[in-house]
Structure formats: C-alpha cells, structure tokens
Amino acid sequence: MKYLDEYRDAELAQKLAREIHRVTTRPWVIMEICGGQTHAIVKFGIDELLPKDITLVHGPGCPVCVTPLEVIDKAIEIAARPGVILTSFGDMLRVPGSETDLLSMKARGSDVRIVYSPLDALKVAEENPTREVVFFGVGFETTAPATAMAVFQASQKGLRNFSMLISHVLVPPAIEALMSSPDCRVQGFLAAGHVCAVVGYEEYLPLAKTYRIPIVVTGFEPLDILQGILMTILQLEEGRTEVENQYARAVRREGNQPAQELVRKVFKIVHRKWRGIGEIARSGLGLANAYAAFDAEKKFGLSNHSVEEPKECLSGLVLQGLKKPPGCPAFAKKCTPEHPLGATMVSSEGACAAYYRYRRREEKELAGAR
C-alpha cells in the first residue's frame, strides 16, 4: 500500500540504524509518547537495531490504558441500567474495572456494542429512539474531533436519547507531569504524529524550551520512527533542544484548524485523573456547558467515587516509562491478554500487550536454545 510499504523497507531501515550508530557517542534516553509507536517498535524490533547506549522508554500515550478505573466503573454502572445501549471502541470492553468489565456485562445481558466511530454510536441512537444510547469516549487529541462531531451533530439533530461518558486526555500536560517528576530520565521525546496532525506542534515549543528537551514529531512506520530517533539523537549530541517535524507528510505546524475549532466549541479543558499516574491539572477535555445535556454522568446522576488500583499491576510504572513490561512479576503469568490485570495488557496500544504479543515467543525460543 502506498505510503506504508515503502516506509517498511528493511534495507533502508538498516541504513538509518547504521547512521544512528555512527552519530551516537553517549548514552541517551528517549521516550516515544504514543502507544501506536510502542507497538511498531516492539513489533519490528526497532529497539534491537539501536546502539546499546540508546534506551527507548515507552510513554503514556495509550488512551485505553490511562482511563481511570472509576470511569470504567461508571461505564459499567450505565450499562447495567435497563433500556440503555452502551457503545465504545472494542478495546474498552475488555479493560478490567474494579469488579468486572463491559464484556462480562454484555455476557450477562447488558446491551453493550462495539463501534468503530463515535458517528456509529449516533446512528444507533437515531435507530433506537426509545432507548438511551451512551458513547463511552476515550482518546487523545486525535480522537477528540470525532467525538466532538458526534456531539455537535446530536445537538443539531436535537437527539435527546444520546449522551457521552467522556474521558479525553491531552498530551502536553502529561509531558509536563513526566518532566516534573524527580524520577524522570527522559532526555528527548518522539511526539505522536497523529496527535500533531490535529493540533500541530506549536504548543510543544514552550515545552522544549522550559524542559530543555528535543521533541521530534514522528510518524508510525519503521523508517519514520528510526528517522525520528536519529533526529532526536542528533539534537542531543549537538546540544540542541528544538521541536522538529519528521512526519511532515501528514503534520503541518498549525495542525488541522477546522478540527481544532469544533473541539474548542464542544469541549472545555478539565482536570483529569490518569490511570496509574494520578490527577494531572488541565489535562483532559470535558463537555462545554452548552453541551452539558449530552453529559452521561449528569444524565444518569453518577456519583464520584475513588477506588484503589490492584497492587499486583505495575501499569502505572510502565506508563511513566519507569518499568518495562517483562520487569513486572505478573507479566505473562498472572496477567495475560485473556485475563488482564490492567489496561496496558488489553489495549492494542498498551506496552504490556505489545511485549506479550511480539516478544514472548522469542524469549521462549532463547530459553529453549539455552
């Protein structure tokens, strides 16, 4: 497929890897924010092409993973109500709440449906006027325009049986939280290309300056990621702390203006708790007052409660880049994609799921060879 296959060329990847070896003189720690990039790195073995001095740590950019336990419990509470159809992205259904998950609710008779797009949830609401249809929306800046459009259209159409449980999050406040932590080892960031396709990268300029870190907006294919890493290392080696754009074929400096406009209209910035990390000020999106009628939490009168994370799940440390999945005692033993302890083992963007899927067999083979 055009714009995909050519960015997976093994020979060119080797060439970029050789250049990375050539320019690296010291150890550096680089974080890729996005879970999609984490999967590509582990799947294609990009980390294994790098010099030993380069450490990639995996960031919190997995929306399903950072959705707090309390919000998943709320979705479960809504799904349990009679007459409700709860819709969400597929990954959300298997994420454990404090007692059960949405897929189990479905098995027990709740009407829980997987949708590909928030617009599909809107369609379900139009087709079922006597039912309350709720979309459980999670995601970063990439997903917010889609959610915003669903709310906007519902409002235009005067749909009264449609609402949303929103847990949208934003990247820059998370970078600030990570950089402010005394444990932070990160010296450079690969920013998520698709997030920047929407918001552009102007808001990263003050971050690079304040924290004196290079930030390279990077795509998702192996050649993109390798070039992003090379650009970050070149900045580190030369003592530069700039925002650069590797993914210029999809990302413009100003981002997607019409998308940003609708997001600003429908949402407001709110404080948000991140699973495994804690509350980060002004790090999320909630419905703006004008669209409060579509807020499922208000509609269903859900109360706020606070629950403890299971202690045996180390996903908080994994999401902050402080631990790699195989370093968790429960990894691939007590915690598997079939019986996950935490969301990082469930999501197609979760670091634990990536290591489980792509690295476990190799480890077994290595163990067998020994």
Place this chain on the structure above:
Amino acid sequence: MMRVGRINFGGVFKEASLAYVPEAKVGDYVIVHVGFALSRVDEDEAQKVFEYLKQMDELGEIQGKEK
C-alpha cells in the same frame, strides 16, 4: 450535511467523514482515524526521507573517497 469519502485501505473500502479535510479530492491519500480523515498526505514531503537517505549515500561515497 457532511462530506463523506470512500477510502481504500489497501483493498478494503470504508467510508470516512471529510468534514475536517474540505480540500480533499478524489485520488488523495488521507490519514483516517475513527471514521474521520484528519490530514492529507503531502506527496513532496513524503519523498523527503528517501531523499535524505539518498544524500546519506552520496555523502558516504564522498567521505569514502576522501579516506
């Protein structure tokens, strides 16, 4: 109400909203996420990584000759 495009994902066709890429035309490549096209792929920019790699080769040759 909203422009919708038929998108070919490597042989699988799906519809996506073009509300956020009003400039998109038939034949364009777009980045799609949860049913929405978010960005048009810029063909010139798309070539740059390959040009960079080619330059690296040429530079390597020059450096090789100097040695």
